[in-house]
Amino acid sequence: MNRSDRAPANLLQAFSELTLELQQLAQNKDIEHFYPHALARISQLLPFDSAWWGRAALVDGLPDEHSCYLYRLPPSYLPDWQSIRHIDVTVNRVHEVPGRAVIVDMSAPDSGPGLNWLGRQYGIGELLCVVHIDPPTHLSNHLALYRAPGAPRFNQDDCHLLNNLMLHLVAAVSANQIRTLVAMREKLTRPRNLALAVCDPRGVLQCAERGFVDLLLDQWPQWNGPQLPMKLGPNGFEGTRLHVEYSAVGDLYLLAARSHTLLPKLSPRENAVAQCFGDGKTYKEVARDLGMSPNTVRHHIRAIYSKLGVKDKARIAQLLHAPPD
Numbered sequence: 001m002n003r004s005d006r007a008p009a010n011l012l013q014a015f016s017e018l019t020l021e022l023q024q025l026a027q028n029k030d031i032e033h034f035y036p037h038a039l040a041r042i043s044q045l046l047p048f049d050s051a052w053w054g055r056a057a058l059v060d061g062l063p064d065e066h067s068c069y070l071y072r073l074p075p076s077y078l079p080d081w082q083s084i085r086h087i088d089v090t091v092n093r094v095h096e097v098p099g100r101a102v103i104v105d106m107s108a109p110d111s112g113p114g115l116n117w118l119g120r121q122y123g124i125g126e127l128l129c130v131v132h133i134d135p136p137t138h139l140s141n142h143l144a145l146y147r148a149p150g151a152p153r154f155n156q157d158d159c160h161l162l163n164n165l166m167l168h169l170v171a172a173v174s175a176n177q178i179r180t181l182v183a184m185r186e187k188l189t190r191p192r193n194l195a196l197a198v199c200d201p202r203g204v205l206q207c208a209e210r211g212f213v214d215l216l217l218d219q220w221p222q223w224n225g226p227q228l229p230m231k232l233g234p235n236g237f238e239g240t241r242l243h244v245e246y247s248a249v250g251d252l253y254l255l256a257a258r259s260h261t262l263l264p265k266l267s268p269r270e271n272a273v274a275q276c277f278g279d280g281k282t283y284k285e286v287a288r289d290l291g292m293s294p295n296t297v298r299h300h301i302r303a304i305y306s307k308l309g310v311k312d313k314a315r316i317a318q319l320l321h322a323p324p325d
Contacts, residue, residue, distance in 0.1 A: 015161070018045050019168045026176040030183075031198075031249045034176045035069040038169070046161055047152075048145035050124070052077070055200065057139050058095065062086060066139065066200040067251055073146075077122060084114030094131045094142070099166070101130035101159040107149065125149035128158055130166050139204065139226070141170050177207035180254065197255040199246075203228040206252065215242045215257045266307060273300040277313045 018041060025037050039051050050072040056063035062085055070077055085091065089111055093102045104111055104127050106119030119125060129144040143166060147154065181196040195211030205226045213225070219241045220229040230237045230244070232253075237244040244257045266274060269290075276286040287294045301313075310316060 014045055015164070018042065018165070022168055022172040023175065026172040027179050029176065031176060031180050031252055034173070036071060038172065039071045042165070046145065046158060046165070047147075048128070049148045049151065050122075050146045052144045052146075053142070055139050055141050055206070057204070061091075063091060063140070063142075066202050066204050067206070069251070073122065080118060080121060084118060087112050087114040089115065090127065090129055090144075094129050095140070098131050098133045098140070099163060101128055101162040101166075103128055103154045103159065119149075122146075123148050125151060126154055128154040128162060130159075130162050132166050132170050134170075141166070141173070143169065174207060177252075180249065181207070181209065195257050197257070199228060199253050199255055201251060201253070203232070208255075212255070212257050215259055218242065218259065266304060270300050270304050270307070273297060274304055274316050277301070277316050 021041055022038055025034055025041070029037055035053055039053065050070075052068070052070055052073065054065055054068040056065045058064070065078070065082075068078055081088070090102065090104050093104070104115065106115045106124050106127060109116075124146045126147050127144050128147075129142065131140040131142040133140050143162070145154075145162070177198045181198065195209045195215055197208035197212040198206045200206060205228065216223055216225075216229060219239045223229045230239070232244065232246055236246050242257050242259050244255055246253045246255050248254075272290055273286060273292075276289060281289065283294050283297050286292070287297045290297070292300075304316060305311060308316065
């Protein structure tokens, strides 16, 4: 049975089932696997032949892509679209009405030569597109669904469905990124004073733990995001107050930031002693590793107890291994 043949009650049930499945996918799939599974499931309720799901910022009125997932489209689609984006009528139409889907016939003369050419190049007859603007970052989440020439045309019911669905998709992407952060933390063997985040290849934060932002502000007090305040090299970033490592996941990056000052209340030598105890070392091992006498180590540990308000080494280890608030 086609979606258009369903009774309203059945369609509502199908929509509810879809949104629940999207949340399940967000919790069970890695970042790079979430998008294809989600789009395949969406196509069962809102049929399409290919799709483009991404995030962008408007720069001088034109979208500047920060992340991109192409579904049943070759990688060449993005650079080809970028070559005609300045004459793509879809851009103005969707940004004039954020949250409301628009239908564009890519073969119609009034769609312009750019879209006409792109449609012929990739066998696309019509598109249905919606954008959702993220208030904190002003980045736009966009989803474009494509149908081949000769396929049933999109209608206003499809627009209404995508309008409501997009809110759930944005929430599911956020939940998926948070879930990935949690899974990453569980795999770390030394998560001391660690905070995690996700950014795109341009260094724009997509999702971040509060502690990650606090660590950035400790190094750059005037930073206000969402663009990272530093460039990541092959070994991440090494600053005076923090170290950031990263790993690629699909077209995004997982960031792990650690503070060089493990416990701000402590002096550098006290921090070094605390770190050794946090790793489970004995007094003799700490003295040997740091070139101190056992009596000096005991002096530092008494000072650490006093400054942190703790009474044993186990509590020091707990403080060291807790992520920033």
